Amino acid sequence: MADWLDVIFRAILFLIVLFIITKILGKKQISQLSMFEYVTGITIGNIGAEVVTGLEQEIHLGIIALVTTAAIPFLSGLITMKSKKMRNMIDGKGTIFIQDGKIMEDNLKKERYTIDEFLELLRKKNVFDISEVQYAVLEAAGDLNVLLKKEYRPLTPKDLHMKVASDKQPQVVIMDGEILLEPLATMGRSRQWLHTELRKLGVTVENVFIGQVNSFGEVTVDLYDDLLQVASPQERPLLYATMKKCQADLELFALGTDNESAKQMYTDNSIKLQNAIDRVAHILKS
Template structure:
């Protein structure tokens, strides 16, 4: 069969790039990030059809478009049905397989999934786990990823474990990008251009030299410059406020010790205690 000429191939290539892009958008991000068995087969088939039509092995281009649409819509229908039926979802997407339970490898499940102990070790090392005995539970997900739960004594300490209160973190707002101020994020962060200019002056930089500038949940500005040789000081507002509060508290303690008036002594001690309590409450927000 005679192949299509170069112009026809170029036309078909751009046409099917557009068609495949639209089909992928319809199917969704899941086709890319968490591909299932059916989606894997569907993706290969759609790609093969597109390649065959582009190179001219199929004379009628409409047949290729129709086939790709059928496979794309079938993938959408399968996903919709899987959402409604767990049994169907287990068949199409598969189920998780327990590889480790209570620090013990489930050999039968390894053989069932055709994984060797070396492959299991490799999956564990990707999770920064080097001893099987440290694992409470490990499951091979349908996507091929290994989910690992360490035993409680092997998990990293959290502020909750230490009964510490920490400040809530919000998503940083990017207010400068490629040397240009982004007005909407700047307003969303509760700041204005006057504040930004003052902060940039403190850092000794200009907007034109800022590749990326962000405001964190504490209202502090951090910048990344085009010229990496320029050293930018870290924000000091919070540490300075904490240092000032501690100095005031220490001064009140000294005043209470240095006065002979019982009334003044009690007043200084009372306010020193209040300031101590305020420092404890504010420390999660002002430290670091």
Template sequence: MPDWLIVVLRSLLFLVVLFAITKWLGKKQISELSFFEYVTGITIGNIGAEMATGIEKSIANGILSIVTFAAVPFLAGIISLKNKPFRDFIEGKGTVFIKNGKIMEDNLKKEKYTADELLELLRKKNVYQATDVEFAVLEATGDFNVLLKKENQPLTAKDLGVAVAPSKEPQTVIMDGEILDEPLSTIGQSRRWLHTELEKLGVTIENVFLGQIDSYGQLTVDLFDDKLQVPSPQEKPLLLSTMKKCQADLELFALGTEAEKAKHMYSKNSQKLQEVIDKVNPLLRS
């Protein structure tokens, strides 16, 4: 057998072995690596490359070496789940760079970070003044997380005392012009309903690249033709407009009648409807 074919076959074999080992170790091995996992991953890759091209070397010995290197972080991970000191030693701990608005210079030196590098990390978090930060930490994985001071944090609906409806995962019901029945049934809708919604938007299923249904049951679509403009859903604004019109009609009825009993009824219901409008206005406003 020619050498080039042997290299191809060995490469394919070790590609399968490395894939299986990575799946066994889990997603963490390809995302947030500790120092230990980082070194192990590099070593396993080097062994695989060496064994794939070194046709004079034993395949069995190469696989045994890879399995050995993979077993060590696997066992270390199991021990880490039950032993925090061991976990801190193997995976490392986060280093606080800013605490209570004060930069921790000693921690910067410990991690070999300069002030310029700290400012660069802050800018990546859209923070341009260190004094705006309440707490900042460099995680063991190398990620940098920032907590702004309360007065510098964006306002939320909770801060404003505004009630908002809970959000659910959007369901993709159309992809590449094809209807996906499973997510459609998940939200309790049918193909007939979907075609009706598409007719409201004035598009056909063949023209839709991606169609999604949000928490409110509204369909939004992206078309293959980027030049075509699709109107945004109008159900919520129309509902809010209808409620306001009904409330205004009740007020007009109250002003237009001479009967005190009817006037009182219209005014009372107008007030109740206005209270409902005030509550749902943040939810229905476009």
């Protein structure tokens, strides 16, 4: 076999082998690497490159070396799942840089970080004032996680004692003008239902670049033609407005009648409807 054909064959073969090994090792191997996994990844890459270009090397020996090297982090992963001591030794553990608002200078020196490098990490977390930080830790994978002091954290609906509707993952039901049946089936919806919702928006499937169904069952679309404007779903606002109108009408009926039993009936039902509105307003108005 010609050398150039041999190199092509080896490259394809080892690409497949490396892909299989990576799938076995899992997503962790390609996301946040520990120091041990980082060293293992470099070693596997070097072995693959050496065997692909080194025509004097035996292919089966290279595959054995790859599998052996890959088996080490696989086995260590099983061990670290069972033992925290081994996990700390192999994967490492986080280093606290700020504790209760105080910078831990010794820990910065231990990890060989200058104050400029530390400030850069904070800026990547959108923190420009150290005095706002309550706690900061450098994780074993090298990421800095920051907890702001309570007065500097963003407000949440819970802080304001507000009720908000729970969200579910939106489902993409149209992509490139084609209906995706699997997401529709997951939500218990049909193709006919989707066409009905699109007619309400005044669009056809062929004009839709991407279409989603949100947690409230409303269809939102983005069209190929960016100049066309599509109205937002109005079912929830209309329902809220209708309920408010009915409640106001009941109050007017109570004020407009001299019959005491009718007045009491209208008043009671007005209060019940207002209570119902209060319970669902955070859903209908969101």
